[in-house]
Amino acid sequence: HSVGIIGAPFSKGQSRDGVQLGPDLIRAAGLVEKLKGQGCTVKDYGNLTFEEVAKDETTGRAKRPRAVGQANKQLSEAVRKIKNEGHACVMLGGDHSLAIGSIHGHAACGTQLSVVWVDAHADINTPLTTPTGNIHGQPMSYLIHELRSKIPVMPNFSWLKPCIAAEDVVYIGLRDVDPEEHYILKYLGIKTFSMTEVDYLGIAKVMEQTCDHIFSKVKKPIHLSYDIDALDPSLAPATGTPVVGGLTYREGIYITEHICQTGLLSAVDMVEVNPKRGGTDNGVRSTVDAAVDLLLGCFGRVREG
Numbered sequence: 001h002s003v004g005i006i007g008a009p010f011s012k013g014q015s016r017d018g019v020q021l022g023p024d025l026i027r028a029a030g031l032v033e034k035l036k037g038q039g040c041t042v043k044d045y046g047n048l049t050f051e052e053v054a055k056d057e058t059t060g061r062a063k064r065p066r067a068v069g070q071a072n073k074q075l076s077e078a079v080r081k082i083k084n085e086g087h088a089c090v091m092l093g094g095d096h097s098l099a100i101g102s103i104h105g106h107a108a109c110g111t112q113l114s115v116v117w118v119d120a121h122a123d124i125n126t127p128l129t130t131p132t133g134n135i136h137g138q139p140m141s142y143l144i145h146e147l148r149s150k151i152p153v154m155p156n157f158s159w160l161k162p163c164i165a166a167e168d169v170v171y172i173g174l175r176d177v178d179p180e181e182h183y184i185l186k187y188l189g190i191k192t193f194s195m196t197e198v199d200y201l202g203i204a205k206v207m208e209q210t211c212d213h214i215f216s217k218v219k220k221p222i223h224l225s226y227d228i229d230a231l232d233p234s235l236a237p238a239t240g241t242p243v244v245g246g247l248t249y250r251e252g253i254y255i256t257e258h259i260c261q262t263g264l265l266s267a268v269d270m271v272e273v274n275p276k277r278g279g280t281d282n283g284v285r286s287t288v289d290a291a292v293d294l295l296l297g298c299f300g301r302v303r304e305g
């Protein structure tokens with residue numbers, strides 16, 4: 001595996017300080033060395049730097065739109081470059097609004113993508129349905145073709161065009177979905193595996209059915225967008241919106257091992273690690289180590305050795 005890493009120390013898609021520290025924490029836990037140790041070639045493109053945006057008043061109900069739009073434009077260009085240079089792209093967040101730029105930049109190289117979204121949340125509120133205004137709860141609404149008419153004009157978002165089809169999206173780990181999001185998921189017929197399905201089917205069947213779904217027509221490169229809050233907070237407490245009843249470590253890792261063995265993983269986001277939310281030091285350590293192990297699973301580490 002040839003891997004390109006980009007850090008996006010960005011927090012303006014939500015309101016809690018600390019998530020911008022994620023990229024360097026994940027690096028400090030040895031991501032690059034460990035990827036090399038399992039035979040990957042790795043190029044670390046460093047961290048993006050985001051200019052402060054003055055006077056960023058709310059549009060519709062989306063908060064801090066200028067900052068989010070500008071950051072994601074930068075990220076899109078960076079991800080596109082990494083893909084054009086022939087690497088699988090690892091985007092280290094930062095909050096989940098960064099999936100806007102990551103997926104847009106990945107799609108920019110012309111290919112149709114499948115998106116596997118691993119998260120306690122659907123992150124598919126529109127700027128008009130959002131209950132909080134935080135854009136980390138909205139990224140998918142800007143990216144999906146079928147929702148285009150639901151997105152108002154927003155400052156610093158004119159560069160963004162939707163780039164994925166609803167039928168090419170699969171969610172895993174849902175357990176905190178707003179009513180408006182649930183309506184959107186049903187209306188678009190988007191494939192979802194909530195924690196109920198994870199319990200009912202077991203993670204192996206969930207992954208089998210995920211792959212059946214995304215490969216049902218033509219095999220496309222996979223964009224895996226992994227929100228660390230998909231994992232149970234007992235394992236990953238250092239995150240902005242923890243929700244009880246999450247994935248075990250084993251289930252989280254199984255997802256990445258299974259996606260890896262498809263041979264189609266083309267980009268992965270690892271987002272929402274926030275050291276200021278972990279409570280104790282070992283809560284932060286546990287969260288960061290899980291993030292690293294998930295990424296190692298994406299690029300060939302298997303538990304059998």
Ligand SMILES: N[C@@]1(C(=O)O)CN(C[C@@H]2CCCCN2)C[C@@H]1CCC[B-](O)(O)O
Nearest residue numbers: 096121123125132134136137178227241
């Ligand atoms: N849907 C949300 C939004 O703000 O839009 C509302 N929710 C918080 C809310 C707390 C009270 C019970 C219902 N849920 C967080 C979620 C966004 C998570 C973003 B992610 O990137 O962490 O997934």
Ligand SMILES: [Mn+2]
Nearest residue numbers: 120121227229
């Ligand atoms: Mn989440």
Ligand SMILES: [Mn+2]
Nearest residue numbers: 096119123227
């Ligand atoms: Mn998320």
Ligand SMILES: [Mn+2]
Nearest residue numbers: 229240241272
């Ligand atoms: Mn979160």
